[in-house]
Amino acid sequence: MARQQGHSPAAGTPTLRKTFARLGPFVKPILPRLFCGFLCALAAGLVALAIPQVLATLVNDVLHPEGKSSAVWYAVALIGGLGFLEALLVFLRRQFVITPAARLETQLRVRFYAHLQQLPVAFHERWGSGQLLSRSMSDLSLLRRWLAFGALMLVVSTVTVIAGLSLMFSASWVLGAIYLAGAIPITIKAFHFRSNYRAASRLSQDQAGDLATAVEESVHGIRVIKAFGRGRHMYDGFNSQAKQLRDTEVSKAKTLAGFILFVVAIPETTLGLGLAAGLWLTAQGDLSVGALVAYFATAMVLAGPVENMGMLMGMTLTTKTALDRHFEVMDTQNTITSPVSPVTPTQRRGELELRNVAFRFPDTAQDATPTLRCINLLVRPGETMALVGMTGTGKSTLLQLVPRLYDATGGQVLIDGIDVRDRDLIELRQDVAVAFEDTILFSSSIRENVLLGAPEYEKEKLDALLDEAIDTAQASFARTLPESLDTVIGEEGLSLSGGQRQRIALARAIAAKPRVLVLDDPLSALDVRTEEAVTQKLRSTLAGTTTLIVAHRPSTVALADRVALLKDGEINDVGTHSELLGRNEHYRYVIASLEDEESNIISLTGGTEA
Numbered sequence: 001m002a003r004q005q006g007h008s009p010a011a012g013t014p015t016l017r018k019t020f021a022r023l024g025p026f027v028k029p030i031l032p033r034l035f036c037g038f039l040c041a042l043a044a045g046l047v048a049l050a051i052p053q054v055l056a057t058l059v060n061d062v063l064h065p066e067g068k069s070s071a072v073w074y075a076v077a078l079i080g081g082l083g084f085l086e087a088l089l090v091f092l093r094r095q096f097v098i099t100p101a102a103r104l105e106t107q108l109r110v111r112f113y114a115h116l117q118q119l120p121v122a123f124h125e126r127w128g129s130g131q132l133l134s135r136s137m138s139d140l141s142l143l144r145r146w147l148a149f150g151a152l153m154l155v156v157s158t159v160t161v162i163a164g165l166s167l168m169f170s171a172s173w174v175l176g177a178i179y180l181a182g183a184i185p186i187t188i189k190a191f192h193f194r195s196n197y198r199a200a201s202r203l204s205q206d207q208a209g210d211l212a213t214a215v216e217e218s219v220h221g222i223r224v225i226k227a228f229g230r231g232r233h234m235y236d237g238f239n240s241q242a243k244q245l246r247d248t249e250v251s252k253a254k255t256l257a258g259f260i261l262f263v264v265a266i267p268e269t270t271l272g273l274g275l276a277a278g279l280w281l282t283a284q285g286d287l288s289v290g291a292l293v294a295y296f297a298t299a300m301v302l303a304g305p306v307e308n309m310g311m312l313m314g315m316t317l318t319t320k321t322a323l324d325r326h327f328e329v330m331d332t333q334n335t336i337t338s339p340v341s342p343v344t345p346t347q348r349r350g351e352l353e354l355r356n357v358a359f360r361f362p363d364t365a366q367d368a369t370p371t372l373r374c375i376n377l378l379v380r381p382g383e384t385m386a387l388v389g390m391t392g393t394g395k396s397t398l399l400q401l402v403p404r405l406y407d408a409t410g411g412q413v414l415i416d417g418i419d420v421r422d423r424d425l426i427e428l429r430q431d432v433a434v435a436f437e438d439t440i441l442f443s444s445s446i447r448e449n450v451l452l453g454a455p456e457y458e459k460e461k462l463d464a465l466l467d468e469a470i471d472t473a474q475a476s477f478a479r480t481l482p483e484s485l486d487t488v489i490g491e492e493g494l495s496l497s498g499g500q501r502q503r504i505a506l507a508r509a510i511a512a513k514p515r516v517l518v519l520d521d522p523l524s525a526l527d528v529r530t531e532e533a534v535t536q537k538l539r540s541t542l543a544g545t546t547t548l549i550v551a552h553r554p555s556t557v558a559l560a561d562r563v564a565l566l567k568d569g570e571i572n573d574v575g576t577h578s579e580l581l582g583r584n585e586h587y588r589y590v591i592a593s594l595e596d597e598e599s600n601i602i603s604l605t606g607g608t609e610a
């Protein structure tokens with residue numbers, strides 16, 4: 001299935017103002033500190049502008065042949081003092097803004113993570129993990145840097161430039177006008193730069209996200225890549241993606257460099273013109289030497305802010321893009337939520353019923369045949385029902401409707417007579433535990449993995465529950481690990497064999513003490529004898545637990561109380577294994593193909609655990 005890749009800027013991209021306005025509620029609590037930081041930055045800029053004025057006085061009065069020599073020391077001390085004050089104000093600005101900006105970054109990141117946790121499986125199937133990773137990490141770091149530095153400095157630089165221009169105009173309108181004339185082409189260039197840079201920066205952020213997905217997938221699938229000798233192929237794919245990103249970054253840098261060329265070259269040219277005009281004005285007696293010195297010193301002070309303005313504008317646009325990417329995920333509506341007034345069952349018997357259930361994957365065409373059509377099935381409390389069907393008939397899909405990993409698109413899934421959509425989602429998922437064929441274990445101890453969904457019992461009871469789950473899942477190999485059940489297993493449990501991982505995942509489902517247990521071929525990596533032992537033990541330990549199990553082995557199917565046969569997205573027949581063998585030709589065909597599959601596996605592996 002195609003995963004969500006980077007997006008090209010859509011026609012409906014929000015405006016700069018709209019995007020930043022969305023930060024309002026988060027910025028509000030830290031506004032006083034940001035404001036203090038802003039005042040410090042502004043004061044630092046103005047102090048920097050005051051230094052040229054002192055210089056003007058120094059040149060005009062103090063260095064005058066009749067000036068007092070002590071006044072020189074006074075002026076030098078004043079300039080030194082102003083310099084120190086500027087440094088202190090810069091330090092204070094950082095103190096004021098760094099902590100709240102970092103706090104805001106963390107707050108948004110935690111919200112983002114919580115939102116990802118809530119979004120339905122359908123969302124996660126669409127989005128590449130690298131995209132989500134870059135949106136939660138680098139995009140939010142960018143926001144912090146912009147908030148702590150970019151935003152303040154953009155305003156302060158603008159104010160400093162305006163104040164500097166005013167001083168220039170007050171000294172001489174000719175010199176002021178020359179400097180201002182340089183600012184006009186910069187503004188025009190900035191206007192064009194704005195849209196070019198925004199598009200390039202969006203593309204590069206998306207491509208960086210896709211590249212992160214590629215790394216993540218390669219690391220995740222390193223065994224497959226090595227086993228199939230596809231390293232070169234993966235490398236080539238990654239290389240071409242990395243080159244695309246490089247090209248985008250280069251074109252982005254070129255756009256920025258072109259802008260900076262303007263921002264730097266034009267003030268330098270105007271400075272040359274200013275020098276000629278200033279000398280002429282001084283010679284005419286219309287401008288004092290001190291004022292001319294102050295003009296150049298002011299131009300020097302303004303060089304930084306004028307140059308920074310381009311950078312900061314670029315940073316602002318990149319941050320805007322990062323925020324759009326962030327809100328794009330945050331705006332994704334969670335379609336699987338608890339109802340406003342959830343219904344709590346009076347009796348938790350564990351009866352599972354599917355009534356006229358239909359299901360179509362969200363990304364399939366409207367006219368395509370739904371994966372599940374009219375499913376009617378009743379699993380009695382405490383009963384073990386095996387779900388059997390040819391591959392791709394929708395067995396896994398059906399199981400996912402029970403804990404609401406997907407919602408049925410038609411009909412109802414009921415537990416104890418209550419539609420699962422009317423139940424509180426957390427309570428529902430406490431009642432229904434699942435184990436899948438593709439096991440995901442977390443990089444923590446066996447104990448923590450097994451007790452992940454366990455009820456909140458006190459320690460002794462939890463220990464007993466852990467032991468029972470481990471024994472039932474035939475996972476006592478875990479006790480022989482270096483630190484027994486406290487052994488930390490690698491990322492996603494990769495240090496365990498496939499069969500061991502499956503048994504730990506099964507123990508996790510058992511330890512959740514569910515009313516309904518949904519098992520999607522959770523024993524496929526076990527040898528036939530271990531699988532039989534697990535199934536027998538499951539039946540005795542979980543006598544009161546309703547179990548719906550997708551089974552691919554006739555031996556497991558035979559152990560179930562009843563079997564439901566799925567064919568073409570519908571329940572074709574329900575009965576005991578022997579009943580169905582006796583009356584249903586399609587069932588005999590399915591079982592025969594499962595037996596063929598099983599004997600092939602046994603002859604290949606010699607019946608040992610995978």
Ligand SMILES: Nc1ncnc2c1ncn2[C@@H]1O[C@H](COP(=O)(O)OP(=O)(O)OP(=O)(O)O)[C@@H](O)[C@H]1O
Nearest residue numbers: 001125361364371390391392393394395396397398
């Ligand atoms: N996320 C998805 N989006 C669209 N179609 C999907 C999605 N997941 C599965 N399908 C399709 O739905 C159908 C049923 O898939 P499902 O995994 O439920 O079959 P299954 O009976 O469990 O197969 P198997 O026995 O091989 O595990 C298949 O045709 C599959 O391609």
